[in-house]
Amino acid sequence: MTAIAETLLPREQPVSLLDADGVVHADDAYERPDDEALLGAYRALVTGRRVNDQCYALVRQGRLAVYPSSHGQEACQVAASLVLSDQDWLFPTYRDSVAVMTRGVSPAEALVLLRGDWHSGYDPQRYRVAPQATPLATQLLHAVGVAHAAKLRGEPTVVMALCGDGATSEGDFHEALNFAAVFRVPVVFLVQNNEFAISVPLSRQTAAASLAHKAIGYGIRGQRVDGNDVAAVLSVVGDAVDRARAGEGPSLIEAHTYRMQAHTNADDDTRYRGRDEVAAWVARDPLVRVRTHLQAVGLLDEELDAEIADAAEETAAQLRAAMNTEVEPDPEDLFRYVFAERPPHLERQWQQLRDELERNEGIER
Amino acid sequence: MTAIAETLLPREQPVSLLDADGVVHADDAYERPDDEALLGAYRALVTGRRVNDQCYALVRQGRLAVYPSSHGQEACQVAASLVLSDQDWLFPTYRDSVAVMTRGVSPAEALVLLRGDWHSGYDPQRYRVAPQATPLATQLLHAVGVAHAAKLRGEPTVVMALCGDGATSEGDFHEALNFAAVFRVPVVFLVQNNEFAISVPLSRQTAAASLAHKAIGYGIRGQRVDGNDVAAVLSVVGDAVDRARAGEGPSLIEAHTYRMQAHTNADDDTRYRGRDEVAAWVARDPLVRVRTHLQAVGLLDEELDAEIADAAEETAAQLRAAMNTEVEPDPEDLFRYVFAERPPHLERQWQQLRDELERNEGIER
Amino acid sequence: MTMLDMRVEAATIAPIETMTMAAALNRALADAMAADDSVLVFGEDVGALGGVFRVTDGLTARFGETRCFDTPLAESGIVGTAIGMAMNGMRPVVEMQFDAFAYPAFEQVVSHAAKLGNRTRGAVRVPIVIRVPFGGGIGGVEHHCDSSEAYYAHTAGLTVVCPSTPQDAYSLLRAAIAHPDPVVFLEPKKLYWGKGEVDVTRTTSIGRATVARQGTDVTLISYGTSVGIALDAAAVAESEGRSVQVVDVRTLTPCDDETIFAAVRTTGRAVIVAEASGFASVASELAARVGEHCFQYLAAPVRRVTGFDVPFAPPKLERYFLPDVDRVLDAIDSLNWEDA
Amino acid sequence: MTMLDMRVEAATIAPIETMTMAAALNRALADAMAADDSVLVFGEDVGALGGVFRVTDGLTARFGETRCFDTPLAESGIVGTAIGMAMNGMRPVVEMQFDAFAYPAFEQVVSHAAKLGNRTRGAVRVPIVIRVPFGGGIGGVEHHCDSSEAYYAHTAGLTVVCPSTPQDAYSLLRAAIAHPDPVVFLEPKKLYWGKGEVDVTRTTSIGRATVARQGTDVTLISYGTSVGIALDAAAVAESEGRSVQVVDVRTLTPCDDETIFAAVRTTGRAVIVAEASGFASVASELAARVGEHCFQYLAAPVRRVTGFDVPFAPPKLERYFLPDVDRVLDAIDSLNWEDA
C-alpha cells in the first residue's frame, strides 16, 4: 500500500463517537467536542428539527410552495455551520435550509426561495452564505472559486461546500474536487449521503466502497462519519476545517445519514422504499442520540431541555409569523436586478408591463 | 486497509515487463505476451512510427491541415488495437490515428479529418472504430453506451476507450467511469498519460498519486503501466479486456508515456518544456526497447527487421499517395448528411448555393 | 401480470380515449417499447418512481429493468451514453428532469447528438429522443421553468418538436422515437394534466404545422402552452369582431414554412406567441421568416408576444412574465387596423 | 525585469500604435491587470504558452503565476470557479480555447453567471469576462469554428460583445473587464492577425453599435468577421452605383436599437450579414427587430445572409459555407429595386 493511500484513504467504518444509546466511544483520531460545543449543537439540532417540521406543516397549509426537508439529517446541517468562523463561507443546497438558518440567516430570509417570492432571500455577502443551489453540484465550483480567491489574498477563509450523494455523480463534482486539490484551496466538501437522490438509491450512484473513497482520486483526504452522530460530525468536519485553514488543502467528507421524509412534499416515497427501511432509521435519530448522551453525562436536565424546546418554539413562531405575512411581490423586480444598470430594452419591457398593469387597474378596480 | 482497496488500488510503480535495455523482468500478475504477439506488436510499432513521421512531413508539405503526432506513444497506440477482437470497439481521440490504422482503417480514410476533407473518413460500423474525438473526454460516454447496449443484448463485445491525461479533468471523464462502474459494462479506459495537455503539465491536472488511483473512487480496478513498454501494455490492457469480457466490469489503466513532439505542428513546445526533458525520454523509446528485446531473444534478425521496415515503408508510400491525390470536395455534401432525409429548408439552401456556383462558373470559366 | 400491465393492455384495445398529455406520453412510450425491443427509456427517477411527472409510470414494471431504468445523476452521462447506445443499435428515449437540468448535457447534445450523423457521412445516425419537460406556468422555482427551445432549435442537426395537445403528444412522440435522427422533444409542463382525446392509431409527421383555428383577419403563430393562449385570445377577439387564425407550429425545426406562410398570406397580419425570452429566439426566427417571405402581403409589422428578456420569474411573479390573452390582444390591436 | 516586461511597458508609452487584434487584446488584458489587482486571467494554456492564439502572451511572466495561470482541463470548472472568484472580490477573465469547447461550461454560464445577480437581488454581481475565440474562416477542423453567439445572446443576463477591429478589441475588452456583470467576449479568430491602429486611451461603451460606412441606399448590419465582408460588398456595390451603409453591431446584447433603426430608416432597405447558422440566431433577432420597428420605412423585406443551417463545414468546404461578398451582393440585388 502506498504511503499516500494510507494517509488519504477513509476509514472502513464511518467515524462515530456516540453510539445509538448516547454512549461515547473512544477514537484514536477524533475527540468528542467539548461540553459547550455539544450543548450548542444540541440547541441547534432541536431548533433545526422544529424548523423542518414547521416548514413541512407550512407546505400543507399552502404557505410554502415546496420544502425539501432535512428531517433526520439535522446533525449534518448544524455541524456544517457551527464549525465555521465568521469569515468562512457556506455553500448550501436546496435541502440545507437548516444549515443556512444555523449560520444566522433569519427564517423569513431563508425561506424566500421556497415560498416563491424570489430566487433567494438573503444577502450572501453579509452572512457569507451562498444562495441555496438548485442545479446539483454546480455550487461546489463556486465554493472552490471563493476559497481560491481567499487563498490568493492570503485570507484565512475556509469554505464549507455541501452536496448530496446523488450530486457526486455530476461532472461538476469531479471538476470542483479536482480544482480544489490542484490549487490546494481551503474547501471542505461535505456530502450528506442520505441514501437517496429522490427515488434513486445510492447503489445507482456509485459502485465504490464509499463516496469518501473518491478523495484519493484527487489526492485529497477523505473521511467517513456517522452523519446522525452530531459529536462525530462536529469533530470530523471541524478537523477538516482546521486542516484547510492551516493550509493542508481540501477534504472530502461523507456523512452517512438518511432522508426520513419524502424528497419534497411533491414526492411519494412509498413508490421506491419500504416503510421498515425508514422505520429502522428512527432508532438512529441524531437528536435523540445526543440528548440521551447529554442527559447521561448530566449536561442536560429537564429544565434546560424545556428552555431549549421553548427557544425552538420561539423560532418556529417567528417562522410562522414571517410566512403568514404576505409579501406583495413587485413586478418591477423582474427588471431590477438582471444587470447592475438597467439597459434600454429592459426599461422598455418594464414600461410595457407597467402600462398593462395600469390599464388593468383601470378596468379591475 | 479495506479489502476493496487492496484489490482495486493500482501498483505503486507502473507495471513494466521489459526494461530500457529490453531485458524481461518477471511480474507476479502479468506475463510477457507470446512471441507471435510481441513480434506482431513490433511490426505495428514500426509502421506506427513511420506513419507518425510521414504525417509530420506531410503537414510541412501542406498535404495535411494539422497532425497531432503520437511519436513516442506508439506502444500504447498499437496495443490498444491489438488486444481487441473483431466484435470489439475502439474509441480514439485526435491523437490516436496510429491506433485507428492498426485496427485496419486505411491511411487514406483515417486522415480525412486531418486533411480537412470531411470530419471523419471511415465507416465506424464497419471497423468498429468511432470517429476520432476532438472534444475531450466526450467520447468516453459513447464508449460506455456502446458497451451497455452490447451487455443488454448479451454480446461479448468489449470497448476500448482512449483519452489523454488532460482529458481526465473533464466532467465527462467522471461521468463515463461512473456509469461504466454502476452498470458494470465491459469498457477499458486507457489513459495515455504523456505528461502534457498541450502546454499544461500533469501537475496541473491532478494532485493524486496517479491517475489510475481515480479508479477506486468508482469501485473499479485501476492499474498503471509503463506506456513505453509494449509488452507490458499488451499484457495489462489485454488482461483488462479479458476481465471485461468475462463480466468483471470496467478498468482504468494509466499508461505512462511521453509526447515527444509538439502538441501539433501549430504548437511551439519550447515555450513550456526544456529540451533535456524531451531528450531524457529518447532513451525510453518504445520501439527501440522491444526491438532490443526481440533481437536479444533471437526473434528478430536483420533480415526480418528489414522486411518489417519495408512493409512500413510501403504503408508510408500508400499514405503519401493517398494524401497526394487531391479529392475534389463536393459542396452538396454540406447538405447531404445532416439528416437521414434532407428537409425542405436544406434543399432550398442547397439550391441557393448551387445557383451561386453555377453563376460563378458562368463568369469564371 | 400486475394491475398496471392490465390497465395498459386493456387500454390499447380502445383506440380513442380521453387522457391527459402525461398519460398520452406514457402510452406512446409503452406502445413504442412494445413494438420495438431496441427502444429503451432511461434517466433520473424514471424507474420505480415513474418520473417526477409520472410520464414513465409503470414502464419498468411492464418491460423490466433493462428496458426502463434509473441512471446515476448526470445529464451529460445520460445523453452521452444514449448516443453510444444509439451507435450500437438501440433507440434510447432519455428524460431530462427539467429544462434547466438539461444544460449539463449541452456539449453532448450540440457537439455529438446533432453532428454525429453528419460527421460520419450518415454511417452513424443517432436515433435518440431527448425528452425535456419545459416552460413555466406551474409555479415552479428557479431552474424548473426555462423555455430552452432556442438553444436546440438554433443547433443544426437537431429536430425539435413540441406538442400542444394529448393527441399530438402521443403521435409526435411515436414519430420522434421512429425518427432516424436525434429529436429534442419538448413537453410543456403546464399541459401535462390537461385532457384531450387520443386516437392511438393516428400518426403525425414531424415537420408539419397545423392550423388550430381558422380565421381571416390575423394569424397567431405559436407552439406548446402558448397555443392555448392564442386560442383563448382568438375567442375573445372574435367576440370583438376580429377573425383570428391560429397556427400551431408543432415542429420548431425543421420549420413548416409552407403552412405558416400560406396562413399569413391569407390574413396579412401576424403575431408570434411564445413564452421564451424573445431575444434571438424561435419567435425571432418565425418573425424574421414571415417578415421576409410574406413581405408584400403584410399590412402591419409582425409582432411578437414573448417572455421578457429576463430570467424566468419566481412563482409569485410568473403571471407578469408569461404571455397572456391580454398581451396577445394588445399585439393584435397594434396591427395597423386603421389602414384596413 | 524580463525583455518581455520592457516591451510591454515601453509600448504603453505610445498611445497610438498599429497592431493585430490579438496584440490589442493582449494589451487590454495587461493594462487591465496593471490597473486593478483583482483582475485575474486563467484557463487552458494561458500561462507559459500564452494561449493557443497568444492573446495571453507574457502575462504570467509579467504578473506572476497568481494573476495569470493554467487550470485543469475542464471548462465548467473554469467558469464555475471564476464565478466563485467573482463572488469573492475578483474580476476573472477566462479563456475558452475554442468556441465549441465552451459548451461543457454551458450550465455554469446560463444557470449561474447569467442569473446570480438577479437571483440575489443584486447582492452578488458576477463581473467575469468569458473570452471565446469563435467563428470560421481559418481552415479549422470540426469544433474549432462554431459561431456560438446565439446561445449566449438568447440568455437573459449575459452581455455579449464582439469586436471587428483591433481598436474595438482593445476598448471593448477594457470595458468588458470593467463591466459589473458577466460578459461573453467573442473574438473572431479570423481577425486575430489583421492589423489596425489602436489608441489605448480611447474608451468605448458596451451597448453601442457604430456606423462603419455611410451610405444611403441600403443598410448592411453585421458584426465580427462579417463586418469586413459587408464593407467589401459595399465597396463593390458602390462601383455598381449603389450607396451602401454598414452598421457594426459590436454589442449583440443589449442591442443598440437606436443606431440600427436610425440607419435602416434612412435607407429603407436592410440585409443582415452573420456567419452563424441562420435559424433562431442573432441575425433572426436583428431581422425581426428591424422588420417590426422600421416596417413603414422598408421598401423591401429584410434579408439575411448567414451560414447555412448545417454543422460548420470541414476546411475544404468552408468557403461554401461562409457568407461572402457575392452572397451579400445577391441579397442586396433582391431588395425590390424595381420599385425604387
Ligand SMILES: Cc1ncc(C[n+]2csc(CCOP(=O)(O)OP(=O)(O)O)c2C)c(N)n1
Ligand atoms: C443538474 C440537476 N439535475 C437534476 C436535478 C433535479 N433534482 C433535484 S434534487 C435531485 C436529487 C438529488 O439527490 P442528492 O444529491 O442525493 O441530494 P438530496 O436531495 O438527497 O439531498 C434531483 C435529481 C437538479 N436539481 N439539478
Ligand SMILES: Cc1ncc(C[n+]2csc(CCOP(=O)(O)OP(=O)(O)O)c2C)c(N)n1
Ligand atoms: C472539451 C475540450 N476542451 C479543450 C480542447 C482543446 N484541446 C485540444 S487537445 C488539448 C490537450 C489535451 O491533452 P490530453 O488530454 O493530455 O491529450 P494529449 O493531447 O496529450 O494527447 C486541448 C486543451 C478540446 N479539444 N476539447
Ligand SMILES: [Mg+2]
Ligand atoms: Mg441524497
Ligand SMILES: [Mg+2]
Ligand atoms: Mg496529454
